[in-house]
Amino acid sequence: MTRFVFAGVTALLLAGAVTRAQAPAPVAQAPIFKSESELVVVHVLVTDRSGGYVSGLSEKAFALYDETRPQIPKFFLNEDAPVTVGLVIDSSGSMAQARDRVIAASTEFVKASNPEDEVFALAFNDDVHPALGGNSFTSDPAVLGSALARAFQPIGRTALYDAVVEGLEYGSHGMHDRRVLIVVSDGGDNASDAGLKDVVTKVQESNTVIYGIAIADRNDPDANPKKLKELAEISGGGFFAPEDVNEVREVFQKIARDVRHMYTIGFEPMNSAYHSGFHKLRVEVKTPDGRKFSVKSRAGYLKTHVGP
Numbered sequence: 001m002t003r004f005v006f007a008g009v010t011a012l013l014l015a016g017a018v019t020r021a022q023a024p025a026p027v028a029q030a031p032i033f034k035s036e037s038e039l040v041v042v043h044v045l046v047t048d049r050s051g052g053y054v055s056g057l058s059e060k061a062f063a064l065y066d067e068t069r070p071q072i073p074k075f076f077l078n079e080d081a082p083v084t085v086g087l088v089i090d091s092s093g094s095m096a097q098a099r100d101r102v103i104a105a106s107t108e109f110v111k112a113s114n115p116e117d118e119v120f121a122l123a124f125n126d127d128v129h130p131a132l133g134g135n136s137f138t139s140d141p142a143v144l145g146s147a148l149a150r151a152f153q154p155i156g157r158t159a160l161y162d163a164v165v166e167g168l169e170y171g172s173h174g175m176h177d178r179r180v181l182i183v184v185s186d187g188g189d190n191a192s193d194a195g196l197k198d199v200v201t202k203v204q205e206s207n208t209v210i211y212g213i214a215i216a217d218r219n220d221p222d223a224n225p226k227k228l229k230e231l232a233e234i235s236g237g238g239f240f241a242p243e244d245v246n247e248v249r250e251v252f253q254k255i256a257r258d259v260r261h262m263y264t265i266g267f268e269p270m271n272s273a274y275h276s277g278f279h280k281l282r283v284e285v286k287t288p289d290g291r292k293f294s295v296k297s298r299a300g301y302l303k304t305h306v307g308p
Helices: 093-112 141-151 160-171 196-205 225-235 245-260
Strands: 040-047 062-066 075-077 084-090 118-124 128-130 179-185 208-214 238-240 263-267 277-285 294-296 300-303
Touching (some): 040 277, 093 179, 093 245, 160 196, 160 225, 179 245, 238 245
Antiparallel strands (some): 040 294, 075 263
16 A cells, blocks of 8 residues: 655654554555644545446546535545444443353454454443553454453443444554544443543544444343434444344445445645635536446534634
8 A cells, every 4th residue: 555645744753652463474565644734534435336446546536525615635545445443342241142142243354454454342331431442442353252251241331422432532543644533332321421422522523434334132222323323324334233143244345345445535625715614515426427326425624714
């Protein structure tokens, strides 16, 4: 994968910041985009009329608008560049029946992903627990599976919002600006310090795509899959509500395919000209032959200040 280097990139910021549980061999030309300036990252999934992935598009095929202003990309990544992936897994008492299948599906997800991806995992019930310990990442399916087996002990209540906030923060310490959270829960929350409004703000500020997998008992009054769906849609990700826990494996495989087919565009807004608050984003895809595609990306981002 080609390394993109830009003015202001400070690749050494992350040196020594995290401990790798399973450090992959160094890869020359691995893309790292870390900048002191404000950078908005937009992940884009392009599909045709039949739902098939559209591969091989160049940067020229994309037009990106912040509100009504066209943007000049700071960088562009084609599909299957390495990703920092977080698995945020509900380990409250209501998830007991799904435990073994979720662990197995998570392990197979890593096998189906780019081998240069880095993965972390958080298990949550009344509190949030890093499955790998510390700020560790891995690319080894066996290491991840063993860590989840230790950390995923279904008991207690559900601190979903706290877990999402912690997952966004944890992922920001990864090597890659392509970041994804996969949140497995029934969508209910009865133990968090953070509220839904807090989480929505964090998601809008973040460059992370969220995929939600709702595993819910229809007779459970605390389950709320709609909240999980809301967070996923705000980020430009996807939401799945399998009817049977046996379908969890295929959902994870679908997410792995989505992630490997995403395009990524980064741009720096002009601080002096842009208002604070929520900024709507629009991505258009045009090709010389005029084919029409479906484009999926985040609806916008939250800008908290204006000026240098």
